[in-house]
Amino acid sequence: MLGAFRSALATPDLRKKILFTLGIIVLYRVGALLPSPGVSYPNVQKCIANVQQDGIYSLLNLFSGGALLQLSVFALGIMPYITASIIIQLLTVVIPRFEQLKKEGQAGQGKLTQYTRYLTIALAILQATGIVALADRGQLFGECQDDIIPGDKIFTLILIVITMTAGTAVIMWLGELITERGIGNGMSLLMFVNIAARIPYEGKIIWDKGPITFTVICLFGLAIIASVVFMEQGQRRIPVQYAKRMIGRRMYGGTSTYLPLKVNQAGVIPVIFASSLLYLPDLISRLIGGSQDSGWQRFIQQYLVQQDSWVHILVYFALIIFFTYFYITITFNVNERAEEMRKFGGFIPGIRPGRPTSEYLNFVLQRITLPGSIYLGIIAILPNFFLSVTGTGNNQNFPFGGTAVLIMVGVGLDTVKQIESQLMQRNYEGFLR
Amino acid sequence: MELALQIGLIATSVLLILLVLLHRGRGGGLSSLFGGGMQSSLSGSSVVEKNLDRATLVVGVIWLICIIGLGLLIKIA
Numbered sequence: 001m002l003g004a005f006r007s008a009l010a011t012p013d014l015r016k017k018i019l020f021t022l023g024i025i026v027l028y029r030v031g032a033l034l035p036s037p038g039v040s041y042p043n044v045q046k047c048i049a050n051v052q053q054d055g056i057y058s059l060l061n062l063f064s065g066g067a068l069l070q071l072s073v074f075a076l077g078i079m080p081y082i083t084a085s086i087i088i089q090l091l092t093v094v095i096p097r098f099e100q101l102k103k104e105g106q107a108g109q110g111k112l113t114q115y116t117r118y119l120t121i122a123l124a125i126l127q128a129t130g131i132v133a134l135a136d137r138g139q140l141f142g143e144c145q146d147d148i149i150p151g152d153k154i155f156t157l158i159l160i161v162i163t164m165t166a167g168t169a170v171i172m173w174l175g176e177l178i179t180e181r182g183i184g185n186g187m188s189l190l191m192f193v194n195i196a197a198r199i200p201y202e203g204k205i206i207w208d209k210g211p212i213t214f215t216v217i218c219l220f221g222l223a224i225i226a227s228v229v230f231m232e233q234g235q236r237r238i239p240v241q242y243a244k245r246m247i248g249r250r251m252y253g254g255t256s257t258y259l260p261l262k263v264n265q266a267g268v269i270p271v272i273f274a275s276s277l278l279y280l281p282d283l284i285s286r287l288i289g290g291s292q293d294s295g296w297q298r299f300i301q302q303y304l305v306q307q308d309s310w311v312h313i314l315v316y317f318a319l320i321i322f323f324t325y326f327y328i329t330i331t332f333n334v335n336e337r338a339e340e341m342r343k344f345g346g347f348i349p350g351i352r353p354g355r356p357t358s359e360y361l362n363f364v365l366q367r368i369t370l371p372g373s374i375y376l377g378i379i380a381i382l383p384n385f386f387l388s389v390t391g392t393g394n395n396q397n398f399p400f401g402g403t404a405v406l407i408m409v410g411v412g413l414d415t416v417k418q419i420e421s422q423l424m425q426r427n428y429e430g431f432l433r
Numbered sequence: 434m435e436l437a438l439q440i441g442l443i444a445t446s447v448l449l450i451l452l453v454l455l456h457r458g459r460g461g462g463l464s465s466l467f468g469g470g471m472q473s474s475l476s477g478s479s480v481v482e483k484n485l486d487r488a489t490l491v492v493g494v495i496w497l498i499c500i501i502g503l504g505l506l507i508k509i510a
Contacts, residue, residue: 037442037503073500159439163500165506166446169453170493323462
């Protein structure tokens with residue numbers, strides 16, 4: 001384990017990449033702590049200390065590493081980019097032109113990425129405006145009375161919005177720089193950093209409850225992380241046999257490989273979908289009326305916002321299972337896969353190529369997704385049962401459960417795999433020489 | 434002084450957004466966001482990209498200086 005670290009640092013180009021990535025991460029964290037111009041830093045700190053965070057911003061705040069509530073330059077974090085990617089991904093099903101672009105391969109994908117970037121800026125402007133408006137009206141922190149943005153000139157507000165939007169653009173650039181010259185996928189690494197940055201703070205809250213609780217929760221968290229790693233790595237290998245064929249003078253194929261179907265093919269995206277959908281009613285009820293007294297608003301408060309209520313947990317769970325299936329149907333096109341296999345002369349032993357293959361793949365995928373989706377649901381709702389222990393009400397930020405752990409493990413595994421493959425490259429090179 | 438910094442901040446912000454959008458997007462969207470993406474091809478960056486990088490860096494530094502300057506002004510005031 002440690003030997004791998006040493007050899008990773010001993011390889012010059014890999015070391016350069018790792019240091020580059022770390023440098024960008026440091027820059028990013030500095031930006032996340034830098035308050036936007038015009039925001040009163042002491043007042044914001046006072047408000048954060050006073051106010052219990054409530055449901056609606058917890059996910060957003062989690063993804064921005066606590067930068068959102070501080071109204072820092074990087075307050076929006078990578079949330080606009082994630083939202084934009086999700087929207088574009090969903091639109092590929094709806095808009096034929098996008099679907100065509102997706103099929104075009106590298107060039108088309110580049111174009112889609114470009115659309116995502118434009119949409120990110122648009123969303124950033126929207127979100128920044130929303131947050132600044134909320135902060136200006138004093139609603140960001142509920143009943144906190146301190147003036148967050150002193151000097152309520154409209155010019156100051158516009159200045160903050162523009163700065164935050166530019167900050168989002170910079171984050172996008174930093175992420176792309178990591179993807180290009182560093183290790184791992186930049187965007188997900190930045191998200192990883194955001195979540196990891198909150199662990200000490202959350203840990204302190206738990207520590208304050210007493211050392212025994214702390215130890216138990218730490219052990220429990222380790223167990224959860226281990227089980228998440230186990231589930232993430234789990235896959236069903238469907239054997240695929242390729243026919244031998246001649247292209248020019250070389251012989252290709254004739255090998256038997258396998259098609260891996262992961263247990264959790266969808267990653268954390270269903271969880272993100274479900275939680276953003278679940279926050280919608282709360283958002284609507286807040287936008288419509290300040291008084292929480294009418295019947296349906298009280299209903300929402302009591303059953304949907306209260307995160308330890310059974311209705312909330314059940315709805316959340318059901319939504320996650322639904323979105324897992326939904327997302328897999330969108331992203332993993334069974335017919336395409338079967339068609340591809342047939343084109344390159346491959347077949348699954350015992351099953352005819354073409355339609356029977358796609359039907360078989362679909363059958364296996366549906367069945368393997370069921371435990372996958374239930375696992376996702378369980379991991380996501382686990383922290384809801386710990387509310388009495390963490391007690392802050394912002395359970396999604398709880399570091400050892402829910403979205404946070406899923407994302408951290410996913411990104412961590414991916415990054416380590418990339419480092420490993422780079423190391424392998426290096427070693428093979430040395431071996432051949 | 435404050436007004437100058439504010440105007441500078443707005444100008445650099447807009448410029449920064451434009452410059453970042455001019456870059457060629459890397460990374461393959463959502464599927465690679467949460468693990469499971471293939472590693473992108475290792476095509477080197479072109480001269481245009483390199484110059485864009487430099488320009489973005491310079492503008493970014495000016496942008497940062499404006500923000501810090503404004504923050505200091507508020508703190509002193």
